[in-house]
Amino acid sequence: MSVNEELLPLRNKIDGLDSELVRLLNERAEVAKEIGEIKARVGLPVYRPEREAEVLKKICGKNEGPLPNESLVAIWREVMCACRGLESELKVAYLGPRGTFSEQAMIRQFGSGVVGMPSGSIEEVFRKVESGDAAYGIVPIENSTEGAVNRTMDYLLKTSLFIVGECSIPIQHNLMTRSGTMEGITRVYSHPQSLGQCVQWLNRNVPSLERLTAESNGEAARLASENPAYAAIAGEVAAKIFGLQIVATNIQDSNTNRTRFLILGREPAEPSANPQEDKTSLIFSVPHRAGSLYQALKPFDDFGVSMMRLDSRPAKRGTWEYFFYTDIEGNMSEPKIREALEIFREGCASLKCLGSYPTEKNFRRADTKGSNL
Numbered sequence: 001m002s003v004n005e006e007l008l009p010l011r012n013k014i015d016g017l018d019s020e021l022v023r024l025l026n027e028r029a030e031v032a033k034e035i036g037e038i039k040a041r042v043g044l045p046v047y048r049p050e051r052e053a054e055v056l057k058k059i060c061g062k063n064e065g066p067l068p069n070e071s072l073v074a075i076w077r078e079v080m081c082a083c084r085g086l087e088s089e090l091k092v093a094y095l096g097p098r099g100t101f102s103e104q105a106m107i108r109q110f111g112s113g114v115v116g117m118p119s120g121s122i123e124e125v126f127r128k129v130e131s132g133d134a135a136y137g138i139v140p141i142e143n144s145t146e147g148a149v150n151r152t153m154d155y156l157l158k159t160s161l162f163i164v165g166e167c168s169i170p171i172q173h174n175l176m177t178r179s180g181t182m183e184g185i186t187r188v189y190s191h192p193q194s195l196g197q198c199v200q201w202l203n204r205n206v207p208s209l210e211r212l213t214a215e216s217n218g219e220a221a222r223l224a225s226e227n228p229a230y231a232a233i234a235g236e237v238a239a240k241i242f243g244l245q246i247v248a249t250n251i252q253d254s255n256t257n258r259t260r261f262l263i264l265g266r267e268p269a270e271p272s273a274n275p276q277e278d279k280t281s282l283i284f285s286v287p288h289r290a291g292s293l294y295q296a297l298k299p300f301d302d303f304g305v306s307m308m309r310l311d312s313r314p315a316k317r318g319t320w321e322y323f324f325y326t327d328i329e330g331n332m333s334e335p336k337i338r339e340a341l342e343i344f345r346e347g348c349a350s351l352k353c354l355g356s357y358p359t360e361k362n363f364r365r366a367d368t369k370g371s372n373l
C-alpha cells in the first residue's frame with residue numbers, strides 16, 4: 001500500500017470529524033445568540049468573565065488527551081470570542097500602540113476577534129473604560145522580576161472601575177534595531193518595567209548605551225523604527241509590526257519572567273462557579289499607630305482566609321503613610337469572606353474593594369500536563 005493510500009482513509013475521517021465540529025460549533029453559536037438576546041433584553045453585559053472561567057475549567061476537567069489543556073483553552077477562548085461576537089463587538093482598551101505585551105495579553109484573554117483600542121498610557125486605559133468608550137480595559141499590575149506597576153497601582157486607588165478578571169503571560173524581551181546590528185546605536189528605549197527586567201543584561205552587554213523610557217515597549221519599538229541610532233527593548237510582535245530586526249533575544253534577567261494583567265470593567269463580575277477560588281482585591285490604610293497593620297490583618301488569620309499578595313504605595317501626603325494593596329482568596333459573596341471583611345473593615349482607616357473575580361487558578365489546577373497557561 002502506498003503512503004497516499006494509507007493516508008486517504010484517515011484524511012477522510014478528519015474531513016468527517018471537521019463537518020461534525022462545524023455543525024456543533026454553529027449549534028453552540030445559536031445557543032450563545034439566544035443567551036445574547038436575553039442579556040440584551042434585561043441589559044446584562046455580553047462578556048461574562050466568571051462564566052468563561054467556568055467553561056474553561058469544565059473543558060479542562062473533561063479532557064482526556066492527547067491534546068494538552070493549554071491547547072484546548074486557547075481554542076475555546078477563540079470559540080467563546082466568536083460566539084460573543086454574534087452578540088455584539090467587544091471594545092477593549094490596552095496600553096498601545098500595537099505590539100505591546102498588553103495587546104498580547106488582551107488577545108489571549110478575549111480572543112483574536114476582540115476590538116482592541118490602543119491607548120497611549122495606562123491612565124488613558126482607565127479613562128476610556130470610565131467614559132464608556134471601551135467596554136473593558138487591560139492593564140499590567142505586576143511583573144515577577146520587577147514587582148508592582150506603580151502607575152496602575154495609583155490609578156486603582158482613584159478609579160470607579162472594578163477588577164473583573166486577571167491573566168498572566170510569559171514575557172520575553174528582545175533588543176531590536178532597524179539594521180539588525182548595534183553599529184551607530186547610541187540609545188535604547190523601553191518601558192521602565194522592561195528596562196528593569198533587563199538591567200543585568202544591559203550592564204553586561206551594552207553598558208554605554210543611554211537608557212531612555214517610553215510609555216510602552218510598543219512605543220519604544222515605534223521610536224526605534226523612526227531613528228537608525230535608536231534601539232528598543234520589546235517583544236517579538238513589536239519587531240514585526242514596526243519592521244525592526246532582532247539583535248539579541250531573551251535578554252530578560254529571569255527566564256521565568258511573567259507579567260500579570262488586570263481586566264477592568266464598569267460593573268463588578270458575578271461570583272464564578274468556584275467562588276472559594278476567586279480572588280478579592282482590596283486597598284486599605286490603617287491608623288498611624290504601632291501594631292495597627294498587624295491588628296487589621298488578624299481577621300484573615302482568624303477566618304482562615306489566605307492572603308495572596310500584600311503591597312504598598314505611599315499616600316503621597318509626605319507623612320510616611322501608606323495605602324496597602326492586598327489580594328485575598330475567595331469571593332466576597334462567600335459568608336466566610338464577608339464576615340472576615342466586616343471585622344477587617346473596623347481595623348482600617350479606609351477600605352476600598354476593587355472587586356472579586358475569577359483567577360486563572362480556576363482552570364489551571366485542572367491541568368494535569370503542566371502547561372504554561
Ligand SMILES: C=C(O[C@@H]1C=C(C(=O)O)C=C[C@H]1O)C(=O)O
Binds near residue numbers: 031032046049081
Ligand atoms: C454565551 C454567553 O456569552 C459570552 C460567551 C460565552 C461562551 O461562548 O461560552 C460565555 C460567556 C460570555 O462571555 C454567556 O453569557 O453564557
